[in-house]
Amino acid sequence: MGTAQLRGLLCVLIVSELQGAAESSDSEKCVLAEGETLKVQCPFNIQKHAYSRKAWQRLRDGEEPLTLAVTESTSGNHSRVQTGKVTLEDFPLEAMLLVRMANLQVEDSGVYQCVIYHPLKDPEILFHPVHLVVVKEKQAKGRQVQVPSIRAILRLDLLNTPDPEKKPTQNLPPTTTKASSPQHTPKFNISTSNPTVNLQNVSSIVVPVVCGLLSKSLVFTVLLAVTQKSFG
Amino acid sequence: MSRHQALLAWALLVLLALGAAQKTEAPSCCSPIVPRNEWGAAASECAQRLNLPVRYVVVSHTAGSTCNAPDSCQQQAQNVQHYHARTLGWCDVGYNFLIGEDGLVYEGRGWNIKGDHTGPTWNPISIGITFMGNYMERLPRARALRAAQSLLACGVAQGALSPKYEVKGHRDVQQTLSPGDQLYEAIRNWPHYRE
Numbered sequence: 013m014g015t016a017q018l019r020g021l022l023c024v025l026i027v028s029e030l031q032g033a034a035e036s037s038d039s040e041k042c043v044l045a046e047g048e049t050l051k052v053q054c055p056f057n058i059q060k061h062a063y064s065r066k067a068w069q070r071l072r073d074g075e076e077p078l079t080l081a082v083t084e085s086t087s088g089n090h091s092r093v094q095t096g097k098v099t100l101e102d103f104p105l106e107a108m109l110l111v112r113m114a115n116l117q118v119e120d121s122g123v124y125q126c127v128i129y130h131p132l133k134d135p136e137i138l139f140h141p142v143h144l145v146v147v148k149e150k151q152a153k154g155r156q157v158q159v160p161s162i163r164a165i166l167r168l169d170l171l172n173t174p175d176p177e178k179k180p181t182q183n184l185p186p187t188t189t190k191a192s193s194p195q196h197t198p199k200f201n202i203s204t205s206n207p208t209v210n211l212q213n214v215s216s217i218v219v220p221v222v223c224g225l226l227s228k229s230l231v232f233t234v235l236l237a238v239t240q241k242s243f244g
Numbered sequence: 245m246s247r248h249q250a251l252l253a254w255a256l257l258v259l260l261a262l263g264a265a266q267k268t269e270a271p272s273c274c275s276p277i278v279p280r281n282e283w284g285a286a287a288s289e290c291a292q293r294l295n296l297p298v299r300y301v302v303v304s305h306t307a308g309s310t311c312n313a314p315d316s317c318q319q320q321a322q323n324v325q326h327y328h329a330r331t332l333g334w335c336d337v338g339y340n341f342l343i344g345e346d347g348l349v350y351e352g353r354g355w356n357i358k359g360d361h362t363g364p365t366w367n368p369i370s371i372g373i374t375f376m377g378n379y380m381e382r383l384p385r386a387r388a389l390r391a392a393q394s395l396l397a398c399g400v401a402q403g404a405l406s407p408k409y410e411v412k413g414h415r416d417v418q419q420t421l422s423p424g425d426q427l428y429e430a431i432r433n434w435p436h437y438r439e
Contacts, residue, residue: 053365053369055300055412055417057416057417057439058415058416058417058418058419059415059416060439103365105363105418105419106363106364106365106366106417106418107365107366107416107417107418108365108366108417
């Protein structure tokens, strides 16, 4: 079995948060390898949209967004719809739409969004646009070490959604509205060797140090010039 | 010569200004939180941790008694914990933090432990803060609202909350009247609120 195919990664976007200001602040960037599965949790307002249809769209330059999948049910019960590689699961009583896009290919790279689907009106955007980048498996090989640790972190976000490595039979109790009792035991093993974490540590140190050195050297150059002038 | 001294003085001033500018980037200071041992909390038996930084904050009310002074708020926090841990059998009080109308923040499960406040989908991805009282008909005192906002700013400064965290009302994500009509309207004006 190709492990990459089974590997579900929820792009909750720790990565994008570490990348800081370089990315547009509103979109969430997510880098995955070919064969992997993109998972996105899109919250919606339960008062307004428990009964609304929800869709997953791909944004295209200069064109209308392309709707890849739409939920059908407006009954207020849990529903699941699959269109090609996209699976949408609506949990109306939990105010959450779960999107899965499986078996990613390089050409799937692009910007996507969760929306409340109005066929005639402009869609209402949920969560944030997701900027997906799919890389070849070869490039991803180098990430093999980091994948399990990221996965361990991301798994927590997915705690109560079906695990892609098991049969998708685990459903949420449809009428749970009160606070949950503890029932899930997450595999929690955040590794300190996680490269993304290190990236943040390194950049958070390097940037101030470099800035500090530059500003100080500027000041000392000025000082040197002044003193040379005064003694010269 | 005096012109050179003036230049030298300017250069030193610039140096000081740069130093000061760098210091302002330090995390903002956090108002004190009443720790568990101080309000007489029973020991927690919770083991599931949150994955930090957390993106969402869910604001609720207890819909129970309100409290205006440290003594009564401490008692109220104990009551909520007793109900959650003893009556409902949870591992601890369900909330991450409890806000009293004495203007103090009472530590519940804190920033690191997954709460039990908003159901199985939201508990693992959010911090649950609750205002002790019923806010259908009236607002919490300003000092309680201030305490909550300053708690969230502190969460960002400590890296527990994402800088672009989003505040949700409990009724936005579950079928409930919590956090009460009045408090709900108030949090809708908070800068990080997102419907």
